[in-house]
Amino acid sequence: MTTSVKICGLKTTDDVAAVAAAGARYAGLVFFAKSPRHLEIDQARNLALEIPEGVAKVALTVNADDATLDAITAQVPLDMLQLHGKESVERVQEVRARYGLPVMKAIGIADEADLAQISTYTQVADQLLIDAKPPKHADLPGGNGLAFDWRLLAGRRWATPWMLAGGLNPENVAEAIHLTGATQVDVSSGVESAPGVKNAKKIADFVQAATNPVPRF
Ligand SMILES: O=C(O)c1ccccc1N[C@@H]1O[C@H](COP(=O)(O)O)[C@@H](O)[C@H]1O
Numbered sequence: 001m002t003t004s005v006k007i008c009g010l011k012t013t014d015d016v017a018a019v020a021a022a023g024a025r026y027a028g029l030v031f032f033a034k035s036p037r038h039l040e041i042d043q044a045r046n047l048a049l050e051i052p053e054g055v056a057k058v059a060l061t062v063n064a065d066d067a068t069l070d071a072i073t074a075q076v077p078l079d080m081l082q083l084h085g086k087e088s089v090e091r092v093q094e095v096r097a098r099y100g101l102p103v104m105k106a107i108g109i110a111d112e113a114d115l116a117q118i119s120t121y122t123q124v125a126d127q128l129l130i131d132a133k134p135p136k137h138a139d140l141p142g143g144n145g146l147a148f149d150w151r152l153l154a155g156r157r158w159a160t161p162w163m164l165a166g167g168l169n170p171e172n173v174a175e176a177i178h179l180t181g182a183t184q185v186d187v188s189s190g191v192e193s194a195p196g197v198k199n200a201k202k203i204a205d206f207v208q209a210a211t212n213p214v215p216r217f
Helices: 013-022 041-050 066-075 089-099 112-122 173-180 200-211
Strands: 004-008 026-031 056-061 080-083 103-109 127-132 162-164 184-187 192-194
Touching: 004 013, 004 056, 004 200, 013 041, 013 200, 026 041, 041 066, 056 066, 066 089, 080 089, 089 103, 089 112, 103 112, 112 127, 127 184, 162 173, 173 184, 173 200
Parallel strands: 004 026, 004 184, 026 056, 056 080, 080 103, 103 127, 127 162, 162 184
Antiparallel strands: none
């Protein structure tokens, strides 16, 4: 089975072109003011209109209220909502019902105890994003380029589709897939030249490494 790739934090039409040319399946647009990848709604709309069919447009929000999600979903053509904050099970259900879009819930993992969170959301989310838990005082709840111990996921399976994220890059993604059995992977800082600046070569290398994961270790 080939691996599906999500490239998160696109900001320019060149980023869109690089993602499409590389063959990624999902493109992430970030709505979180503290992030170097943050987009205003009109910027996001213009960018989303450039994303070709076949690449799913995912809006990433963090603890967003209805007014924020109303504004985003009214103006930006989207295929999925990614909830990357502390949204409860009930909030995930509400968002799914209110917007009629598939919801991907991010879950931060630092150690084995955090894995219980995954089962909590399997019944309510359409997809799960298994990411590294951010450091305690981090500005961003994700997009920090930090990995967790992938061996924690070895041999585990969930009925709900899931993506692996956190500190992935073209050099380590094959090993991450090998250790976790992930069939979908998500990356942001690992395909950048500087925070918020995507690099077309790194995007192409990442997709290549993820979709042809010949272990190099
Ligand atoms: O990318 C961001 O700026 C961001 C901001 C707030 C929450 C989540 C964010 N990114 C998500 O985190 C994963 C992992 O990022 P990285 O590859 O470790 O940099 C990323 O794929 C986004 O889904």
